[in-house]
Amino acid sequence: MDAGKKVITRRDFIRVGSCLTVGSLMGLPLMGRVSARESEKSRVILIREKEVFDSRGQLSETVLENMLDEAVTALMDAPGAVSAWKQLVKPTDIVGIKTNVWFHLPTPKPLEAAIWKRLLEAGVKKENISADDRGILGNSVFERSTVLINVRPMRTHHWSGLGTLLKNYIMFVPHPWMYHGNACEKLGAIWQLPHVRGKTRLNILVMLTPLFHGVGPHHFSSSYMWPYSGLIVSRDPVAADATGARIIQAKRNVFFGTEKPISPPPLHIAAASSQFGLGNSRADQIQLVQLGWEEDLLI
Amino acid sequence: MKKVLLIFLILQTLGYSPLMMMQKSHADEIEGLSAVLPSQIGVWTAVPKDRIYDTDTIFSYIDGAGEVYRAYNMRSCLSRRYSSPNSPIIVLDIFDMGTSEDAFGVFTHDQDGSPVDVGQGGLYRPGWLSFWKGKYFVSIYVEEETAPAKKAMGELAKVVASLIKDQGSKPEILLHLPQEGLQSRSIRYLHHHALLNYHFYLADGNILNLDQHTDAVLAVYQRSGERAHLLLVFYPNVDKAAEAHKTLLLHYLPEAKSTGAVLLEDGKWSATGLKNKFLTVVLEADSRPLAEDLLREVLQNLS
Structure with a gap:
């Protein structure tokens, strides 16, 4: 190891955060560096509807679509859903909807369909819309895209601590493993690549049935999912992820009956703010608007 | 040396490389295991066909x-799925880790759960049973836990453990840990x-220059209500x-050069020592005496 290289150690975290909990890491102004957007608060909409699942646990497409509409309308401070979407996209835009296909917990198809519907209503041509995950590098719509909509479910993740909106863009690089170092801390760099930078207009973190703990090679057990029945919607991916992460952390603490830090710590959320200027991770820099069902909110 | 080179050249001429032969050997072993695995567990039937990664x-x-598995020098993984109508699929994964030390190592990666008497150490958490035996790490997983599935997982674990004949040893470095x-x-x-x-x-x-050629053990100690993390490499x-x-x-x-044990910013103590090929670090101890005691005991054990 290069003796001259500046190393960030556990002691740096202890100095500024007093303890190495995920809570401190998620909001940490790493090494005194300041987010490019720290001066302005990020608006985050958290919407929950208990009825999004029926008594048999089936997803209600209508309720889900209404949740999306209500959240986007509130986010854009618009009179209605279509006008809100018209603030996000224009008819000439080419829109890539970046989904997630992890088969245990994929982006729900009805949500994908609701996004398609609103994009079309906002005037975007059908042939200029595509939803994709693992094929985005060879997808002609994504290659020509002027706008990206980022939508994925929140879950714990073996290497990055959390599968987040920030991490969802890892498929924009040909060798994702290159970003696995130090708990995927450098994921924010992907958002600065020329074919990605500045295109993301909306981030939707799906919190319908988040996975708050993973076990084994497959990192999945339905025992560690719960019907939170929510969506987190924001223009700022860091703020949305940080909000979701706080909910996941709170759920872990409740479920395990003790503080159970997300492991490994999702360093990439704070780093996306402090190193890459992608948004705000600290709670005091987030304007959280809560809509809908309030029981067991966890935040 | 010349003899080794000659054998190598002959093998190359015949179209074999030693690396290819090693990989083939591991693949053969895991395929041999595949051939004797049960095709039925309770009402679950093996889905053709096994996959090897x-x-x-x-x-x-x-x-x-x-x-994670690559970091423990995994050689191959055999995967078999068991299905039954109206029941969750049971997934059996058998990892050939090359050595029993690394099979034990990957088992210690996740130590949550309740102990299960299977193989050389087993654990059960909701939906996942894991154990190690010999050079194999075995994972049995079900997406949605049900009572019959849990029972079948236990039965399958016992059968697989019985099919792995060799016991393995744990890493020698563990012997240096104070008890x-x-x-x-x-x-x-x-x-x-x-x-x-x-x-x-x-x-x-x-910063510790850890790699494939280093063995490290991390452990927690509790003494008289005080706690410490110890790392030995x-x-x-x-x-x-x-x-x-x-x-x-x-x-x-940096302070350790002059002060020995170091008071960290959160009030915990750290201490480090070097002896021959071993580096010991008490990463965080609740008190200075605990940090110094642990360090001294490890260094004594290394004598």
């Missing part, structure tokens, strides 16, 4: 988690910096151990 293809199967207050379920045996950070975040850079040679110690002091414990 190597260090490259494992990512297509278990995504990024594959790196008083050692929390056995906290032991993590590992080689890689990323895995150390997974369990105990130390630094973004690899064995390097391939004295120079590498000394270099790692130097880097640790430079980046993490």
